[in-house]
Amino acid sequence: METILNASRYLTEEQAEFYRVEGYLVLKGILDDADMAPIREALMDKVSRIADELLEAGIVDDLMEDAPFEKRLAHLFKGRPDSDFLKYGRGWRDRHPGCYEFMSNPKILDAVESLIGPEIFCSPVYNVRPKVPGVAAGAVPWHQDKSYWPESNANPVITVWIPLVETNDENGCLMVWPRTQHTKLLSYHHETITSTKYLEIDEKHLAGKKELSLPVKPGDMILFNDRCIHASGPNNSDGVRWSMDLRYQPTDQDPMPERGAGFLARSLIHPERVATREDWIAERPEHDE
Ligand SMILES: O=C(O)CCC(=O)C(=O)O
Structure with a gap:
């Protein structure tokens, strides 16, 4: 069997x-341009499709094709109501x-394996977040991800x-409250200020909050667990704060x-069952041939 171990990672x-x-x-400087290329290309495609739609609907008169990835979506929605952008969803x-x-x-996967071992399931819950300047719903209130799946084991x-x-404080980087990962699930409610209905921890738990901003660059990644309390601020820059949040768990847990x-995504015991791209597109959790 081919080994998947690569100690350096x-x-x-x-x-x-x-x-x-x-x-x-x-983790700093883990991913290089080649690692980032598939997702950047996928998103550039999507932004082009959105631009075409906006042009067809008469909402814009310029596709902004020359704008860089970091700015194009911001230019397309500049000066427009939040609702124009939120039609496409705040997380993709x-x-x-x-x-x-x-x-x-x-x-x-190597980084994740270091924490949970080599039997790794990639969660259905992942998001691309194009945090567009000025769109109120860009900020994410303090929460624990587990509040989105409280019943799951x-x-x-x-x-x-x-x-x-x-990412930085100006464009709304990720913020964490360190050492909260062992906290039980805290009571929460749907936030009402920005109409996103994001889940937010009840105020009484936030006394004494210690917030730590984690500015990072492409190539870096931040790992945290689903009880670690975190948030992000609004985007006050003129570019898009693009990020992805992916989730992984051991295979013996609830796949939700x-x-x-x-x-x-990875298995040392059953490498032949690792889902292929075709499996994923067809929504098959494992390769079953
Ligand atoms: O990207 C953000 O602004 C917030 C991310 C978040 O809440 C999450 O990944 O669970």
């Missing part, structure tokens, strides 16, 4: 310990081949949060089929 014991104690981990979950390529990236679910552009079809 695994977390060091020190990194794994930091993750265990702090509840998050920032397209079943585009580029998403599968990216979610199966061995460097990402999936544990741990590891989020791998990946910037597609440089009611939230869509995830897929077997």
Whole structure:
């Protein structure tokens, strides 16, 4: 059997310990341009389709084809009401081949394997987040991801949060409240201020909150678990804060089929069952031939 181990991409014991104690981990310079290409291309395609639609509907008179990836969506929606953008959704979950390529990236899976072992299921819950400047719904309130699947016995679910552009306080980078990963699920409600209905931790739990901004660059990734409390601010820059949040869990946990079809991303025991791109597009969690 071909080995999938590649020691250089695994977390060091020190990194794994930091993750265990702090509840998050920032990894710098892991992904290169070739790793990012499939997802960038998928998103550039999607933005072009949106531009075509806006032109056809008479909402814009310029496709902004010369604008860079970091800016094009911002230019297209500049000065328009939030609702024009939110029609496309605040988080995207397209079943585009580029998403599968990216979610199966061995460097990402190696980091995850260091924490949960080599039997890895990729969760159906993943998002591309084009946080467009000025769109109120760009900010994400303080929450635990587990509040989105409180009944599920999936544990741990590891989020791998990946910037597609440089992120910072101005454009609404990810913020975490360290050492909250062992907290039980805290009570929460649907936020009402921006109409997103995002889940938000009840105010009484936020006294004494310690917020840590995690500015990162393309190539970096941030790992945290589904009870680690986190948020992000609004985008006050003039570019799009593009990111992806992917989720992985051990295969013996609840695959949450009611939230869509995830897929077997890596297995040392049954490598032949790892879902192919075609399986994923057809929404088959495993390769069953
Ligand atoms: O990307 C963001 O702004 C928030 C991300 C988030 O809440 C998540 O990944 O669960």
